[in-house]
Amino acid sequence: xxxxxIDVAKEAGVSxxxxxxxxxxxxxxxxxxxxxxxxxxxxxxxxPNLAARSLITNKSRLIGLILPSYLDxxxxxxxxxxxxxxxxxxxxxxxxPFYDLMLFTIPRRESLTKASEWIDIRNVDGILAIGEYxxxxxxxxxxxxxxxxxxxxxxxxxxQNFAHILSDDETGAxxxxxxxxxxxxxxxxxxxxxxxxxxxxxxALGYKRALDSVGYTEQIFSGGDMAxxxxxxxxxELIKQNMDAAFCSEDMLAIGLLHALLANxxxxxxxxxxxxxxxxxxxxxxxxxxxxxxxxxxxKGQTAAKTLLSILKGxxxxxxxxxxxxxxxxxxT
Amino acid sequence: xxxxxIDVAKEAGVSxxxxxxxxxxxxxxxxxxxxxxxxxxxxxxxxPNLAARSLITNKSRLIGLILPSYLDxxxxxxxxxxxxxxxxxxxxxxxxPFYDLMLFTIPRRESLTKASEWIDIRNVDGILAIGEYxxxxxxxxxxxxxxxxxxxxxxxxxxQNFAHILSDDETGAxxxxxxxxxxxxxxxxxxxxxxxxxxxxxxALGYKRALDSVGYTEQIFSGGDMAxxxxxxxxxELIKQNMDAAFCSEDMLAIGLLHALLANxxxxxxxxxxxxxxxxxxxxxxxxxxxxxxxxxxxKGQTAAKTLLSILKGxxxxxxxxxxxxxxxxxxT
DNA sequence: CTGAAAGCGCTTACAG
DNA sequence: CTGAAAGCGCTTACAG
Numbered sequence: 001x002x003x004x005x006i007d008v009a010k011e012a013g014v015s016x017x018x019x020x021x022x023x024x025x026x027x028x029x030x031x032x033x034x035x036x037x038x039x040x041x042x043x044x045x046x047x048p049n050l051a052a053r054s055l056i057t058n059k060s061r062l063i064g065l066i067l068p069s070y071l072d073x074x075x076x077x078x079x080x081x082x083x084x085x086x087x088x089x090x091x092x093x094x095x096x097p098f099y100d101l102m103l104f105t106i107p108r109r110e111s112l113t114k115a116s117e118w119i120d121i122r123n124v125d126g127i128l129a130i131g132e133y134x135x136x137x138x139x140x141x142x143x144x145x146x147x148x149x150x151x152x153x154x155x156x157x158x159x160q161n162f163a164h165i166l167s168d169d170e171t172g173a174x175x176x177x178x179x180x181x182x183x184x185x186x187x188x189x190x191x192x193x194x195x196x197x198x199x200x201x202x203x204a205l206g207y208k209r210a211l212d213s214v215g216y217t218e219q220i221f222s223g224g225d226m227a228x229x230x231x232x233x234x235x236x237e238l239i240k241q242n243m244d245a246a247f248c249s250e251d252m253l254a255i256g257l258l259h260a261l262l263a264n265x266x267x268x269x270x271x272x273x274x275x276x277x278x279x280x281x282x283x284x285x286x287x288x289x290x291x292x293x294x295x296x297x298x299x300k301g302q303t304a305a306k307t308l309l310s311i312l313k314g315x316x317x318x319x320x321x322x323x324x325x326x327x328x329x330x331x332x333t
Numbered sequence: 334x335x336x337x338x339i340d341v342a343k344e345a346g347v348s349x350x351x352x353x354x355x356x357x358x359x360x361x362x363x364x365x366x367x368x369x370x371x372x373x374x375x376x377x378x379x380x381p382n383l384a385a386r387s388l389i390t391n392k393s394r395l396i397g398l399i400l401p402s403y404l405d406x407x408x409x410x411x412x413x414x415x416x417x418x419x420x421x422x423x424x425x426x427x428x429x430p431f432y433d434l435m436l437f438t439i440p441r442r443e444s445l446t447k448a449s450e451w452i453d454i455r456n457v458d459g460i461l462a463i464g465e466y467x468x469x470x471x472x473x474x475x476x477x478x479x480x481x482x483x484x485x486x487x488x489x490x491x492x493q494n495f496a497h498i499l500s501d502d503e504t505g506a507x508x509x510x511x512x513x514x515x516x517x518x519x520x521x522x523x524x525x526x527x528x529x530x531x532x533x534x535x536x537a538l539g540y541k542r543a544l545d546s547v548g549y550t551e552q553i554f555s556g557g558d559m560a561x562x563x564x565x566x567x568x569x570e571l572i573k574q575n576m577d578a579a580f581c582s583e584d585m586l587a588i589g590l591l592h593a594l595l596a597n598x599x600x601x602x603x604x605x606x607x608x609x610x611x612x613x614x615x616x617x618x619x620x621x622x623x624x625x626x627x628x629x630x631x632x633k634g635q636t637a638a639k640t641l642l643s644i645l646k647g648x649x650x651x652x653x654x655x656x657x658x659x660x661x662x663x664x665x666t
Numbered sequence: 667c668t669g670a671a672a673g674c675g676c677t678t679a680c681a682g
Numbered sequence: 683c684t685g686a687a688a689g690c691g692c693t694t695a696c697a698g
Contacts, residue, residue, distance in 0.1 A: 002453070004691055015669040020693055027694095029667060047453045051387040052691035055674045060384060073424055074631070076409065076416040077614055083409040083416060090438055091406055100455065102433050105423055120335070120380045122433065228618050252618075259620035281410055282615065285561050285585075287592035298407070337675055348685040353677055360678095361683060385675035388690045 003046045012040035061098045062122055066115055066129040068106040071225050075105040080280040081297055088301020112137045126308045147311040149304050154198035163319045165304045169199060172293040172325035173206025176247050176275045181214055183333055185245035185273040189238055192249035193230040195222040203249045231256020245273035251283045251292055274332040288331035295325045336379045344373035394431045395455055399448055399462040401439040404558050408438040413613040414630055421634020445470045459641045480644040482637050487531035496652045498637045502532060505626040505658035506539025509580050509608045514547055516666055518578035518606045522571055525582035526563040528555040536582045564589020578606035584616045584625055607665040621664035628658045
C-alpha cells in the first residue's frame with residue numbers, strides 16, 4: 001500500500017541496496033545514482049518505515065523520559081519543572097531527524113517494573129530520568145545495554161556509566177540565604193517539603209552554611225507533599241515564631257507561602273523577605289513577583305538531551321555536569 | 334541476543350505460531366499449551382518486540398498528539414491547558430497495554446509538513462490534535478487512513494469522519510457574564526487575546542448574549558499574543574474606562590489582569606469583579622483565588638483518548654461530543 | 667560502484 | 683488444536 005524501498009529502486013532503475021545506501025550515505029555511489037534515487041523517492045513520495053529500520057538495526061530512535069510523580073497521576077499539571085525540562089528536550093530533538101521522545105509517567109512505585117518492560121518492548125535507545133529512584137530500579141536500568149542520563153539524581157552516582165546532570169543547588173541556596181541576610185532580615189526560615197530528598201538536603205545545606213557564617217539560628221519548617229499547599233500551611237507558624245524572611249526550597253512552595261502571608265496582611269517584600277528556588281515561569285506571574293534562584297531548567301533539559309544524543313552517537317561527553325544557578329531579584333525581598 | 338518467540342516456542346515445545354496465538358488469544362489452543370507457553374515465556378523473560386509486531390500488523394500502537402504553539406517553542410511551559418490534557422490522555426493510556434503517546438509540537442506553521450511526514454514514518458495509528466489548523470493540513474490528515482480526534486476545533490467539522498471534542502464554550506461565557514451581572518456589576522468588559530480564533534469567538538458570543546439580555550453595553554478589550562502579558566496590559570485601559578468587572582476568555586489572562594489590578598490598588602472581589610475561563614490549577618493558586626468557568630480539561634483529555642481508542646478498536650462512538658462546563662465561585666467576584 | 671541474498675522478530679493465512 | 687511457510691520493509695555483509 002505505501003511506497004517501499006523496492007518501489008523506489010524500480011523507479012530509479014537500481015537495486016534496493018543502492019536505495020538504502022543513498023539514504024544512509026553509508027556506501028559509495030555515483031552522483032548520477034544518487035540523483036536518480038532521490039528523484040524517484042521524491043516522485044513516489046517515499047518515506048522510510050522506522051519500524052522496519054528498527055527491526056534490522058536494533059535502534060528504535062526512541063528516547064524514554066521517566067517522570068516520577070508518586071503522589072498523583074497529574075504528572076505534568078503539577079510539575080512546572082517537568083514541563084520546562086520537556087520543552088528543553090524537544091528543543092534539541094526537533095533538530096535531530098527521526099528521534100522521538102516518549103514519556104513514561106510513574107504514578108506509583110510499582111510502575112517502575114512497567115517502565116522497565118516498556119523500555120524493552122519499545123526497544124528504547126536511551127533513557128532520561130528525573131529525580132531519585134530505588135537502587136533496584138537503577139540496577140535494572142544498568143543491566144540494559146543503553147545509555148542513561150539522570151537529572152537531579154544525587155543519590156546514585158555509583159553507576160559511573162550513567163550520565164548525571166545537576167544544578168549547583170547548594171550554592172543557589174547559599175546565595176539566596178545570603179541575599180536575605182544582606183537585605184537585613186534576621187529571622188530567616190527554611191521552608192521545604194520532602195526534606196528527605198537528597199536534592200532538598202543540598203539546598204538545606206546551602207541555607208545552613210549562609211546562616212552559620214553570620215551566626216544566625218536555623219529555623220526549619222518542613223512537611224507536606226504538595227508544594228503549594230505546604231507553603232500555604234507554613235504561614236501561621238512562621239508568623240507565630242516571628243520569622244521575618246523565608247528561603248523556600250522550591251518556587252511553588254514560596255508562592256503558596258506568599259499568598260498565605262498576603263492573606264494575613266503581611267507586607268511581603270518590605271517587612272517580610274521571601275525567596276524561592278527554580279525560577280519557574282509562574283514565579284514572575286505572581287504579585288508581587290517572586291525573587292528566586294534561577295536554575296535554567298530549559299537549559300537543563302537541553303543539556304540532558306544533548307548528552308544522551310552524544311552518547312548515542314559515540315561522541316565524547318562530560319558525564320557529570322553541574323549547571324550554574326543565578327539569583328533573580330524581583331519584588332518579594 | 335534478546336529472547337524471541339522462537340526461544341519461547343522451543344522451551345515450551347511448540348511452534349512459534351502457537352506462541353503467537355497464545356499471546357494474541359486469536360486462535361484456539363489447549364489449556365495445557367497455554368500454560369506451557371506462558372511458563373516458558375516467564376522463565377525466559379520474554380517480551381514482545383513491538384517494532385516487529387508493527388511491521389507485520391501495520392499497527393504501531395502509537396498515538397500522536399499534535400500541539401500547536403506558533404508563538405514560541407516552550408509549548409508545555411506556556412500552556413497549562415496542554416499539560417492537563419496530556420495528563421488526562423495518559424490516565425487512559427496507562428490502562429491500555431502497549432499503547433504509547435508521542436507528542437509533536439508545532440512551533441512554526443511549516444512544522445505541519447513535518448508532522449505529516451512523521452505520522453507516516455512512525456506509522457502512527459491515530460491522531461489527537463488540539464485547536465485550529467489550516468484546511469490543507471486537515472485535508473492531508475484526512476487522506477491518511479487513520480482516525481483523527483480534534484479537540485477544541487470549531488472550524489472544520491466538515492470532515493465528518495473526524496471526531497470532535499468540544500466544551501460548551503458559549504454557555505460557559507454566558508454563565509460567567511450572567512453571574513457578574515447578578516453580583517451587581519454594571520460595566521463588564523470582555524478581555525481576550527486572539528479574538529479571531531473560533532473558540533474565542535464562541536466565548537465572546539456567550540458574553541454578548543448575557544449583556545444583551547439586560548441591555549448593558551459591550552466593552553471588548555482584545556489583543557496581544559501571550560495571555561498573561563495581555564492581561565497585565567489591559568488593566569490601565571479598563572480602569573480608565575471605568576469598568577467594574579471583566580470576563581476573561583482564559584484564566585492566564587484573568588490572572589495577569591488580576592495582578593495588574595492589584596498593583597493599581599483595585600480591590601478585586603469587592604469593587605471589581607473578575608472571572609476567568611478554564612479552571613487551570615493555577616487559578617486557585619493565586620490570591621485572591623480566581624472565580625472561573627471549569628471546563629474539566631482533564632476529562633477532556635480522557636474523553637479524547639477514549640474516543641480514539643474506541644475508534645481504533647472498531648467500537649461504536651459518538652463522534653461529536655460537547656462537554657459541559659461549570660461555574661466555580663471563588664474570591665474575585 | 668552495484669546487486670542478490672539473508673535475516674531482524676513477529677503474525678497470518680493455510681494445510682493438516 | 684498445531685505447525686511449516688511466507689512475508690512485513692528494511693539493512694548489511696558479501697560477491698562481483
